[in-house]
Amino acid sequence: MTDANPPQTQARQPGNEAQMSPRPQFEPRFPGAGRLRGKIALITGGDSGIGRAVAVGMAREGASVAVVYLDEHEDAQETIGLVEAEGGRAIAIAGDIGDEAFCSAAVSRTVEAFGRLDILVNNAAEQHVVEEPLEISAEQLERTFRTNVFGYFHMTKHALRHMREGAAIVNTTSVTAYKGKDTLIDYAATRGAIVAFTRSLAQALAEKGIRVNGVAPGPIWTPLIPASFDEEHVAQHGASAPMGRAGQPNEVASCHVFLASEEASYMSGQVLHPNGGTIVGS
Structure with missing residues (x-):
């Protein structure tokens, strides 16, 4: 049975969680076990959606968190409070990850605040959304790649200056990297690029003892959905998944927490697939 959400839309990306109805589920479902005790994590897009759930999940496992976000200040401050409620320290850093100078500054601020960077x-x-391939403008193509690919490269480049043996990188990609999406061609292309980036970087960093893995969510109830689609689509988001519903951020974030922890010590270059039952090539 499909768990439909009320029709809704938002005027701009990446969207605000505070405006969503119902609110996404972000709280971890189980008590923490200290799997990330004392670790320092930097999470881009950490203010809401999957990023918020990852921040809270890592805090429950003992991590302190730098929440990097664009300009959703209300969401970011709420996430900071949630991390602190779990016993973790937290800072919020606003800016555009498509700008390499900002990525460098965000990493530096994290290290200054916490002393190091582990995750x-x-x-x-x-x-x-673009209905016809010929309607994808050069400006949109560049903007999407700048955020979704260049941002990952820039943040990783500057983070690696501080990461040591035992550190972990977790990249969020998407089910669209594997099955495609006719109205999200440029987005799907960026997600495919991140799969290749994850696998290649894992090989490059293996000798340094730094693991690199990915998570490829299916349809998840996050602010990006009402900020991307019309009300009719939003109301049916996730209906095509085998489980017949959209997933919640806390059903994805557990993958990030696992991959960042020593429980995944023999995993690198891999991608986990919390996608509601869609079978894809790994």
Whole structure:
């Protein structure tokens, strides 16, 4: 049975969680076990959606968190409070990850605040629906790649200057990297690029003892959905998944927490698929 959401839309990306009805579920479903005790994590797109759930989940496991976000200040401050409620320290850093100078500054601020960097979660993304391939403008193509690919490269480049053996990088990609999406061609292309980036970087960093993995969510109830689609689509978001519903951020974030922890110590270059039952090539 499909769990439909009320029709709704938002005027701009990446969207605000505070405006969503119902609110996405972000709280971890189980008590923490100290799997990330004392670790420092930087999470892009950490203010809302999957990023918020990752931040809270990592805090429950003992991490302190730098929440990097574009300009959704209300969401970011709420996430900071949620991390602190779990016993973690937190800072919020606003800016555009498509700008390499900002990525460098965000990493530096994180290290200044916490003393080091152990975990990088590349998660921020944008997508724009276009019905006809010929309507994808050069400006949109560049903007989507700048956020979804260049941002991952820039943040990783500057984070690696501080990461040591035992560190972990987790990249959020998407089910669209594997099955495509006719109205999100440029977005799907960026998600495919991140799969290749994850696998290649894992090989490059293996000797340094730094693991790199990915998570490829299916349809998840996040602010990006009402900020991307019309009300009719939003109301049916996730209906085509085998489970017949959209997933919740806390059903995805557990993958990020696992991959960042020593429980995944023999995993690198891999992608996990919390997608509601869609079978894809790994």
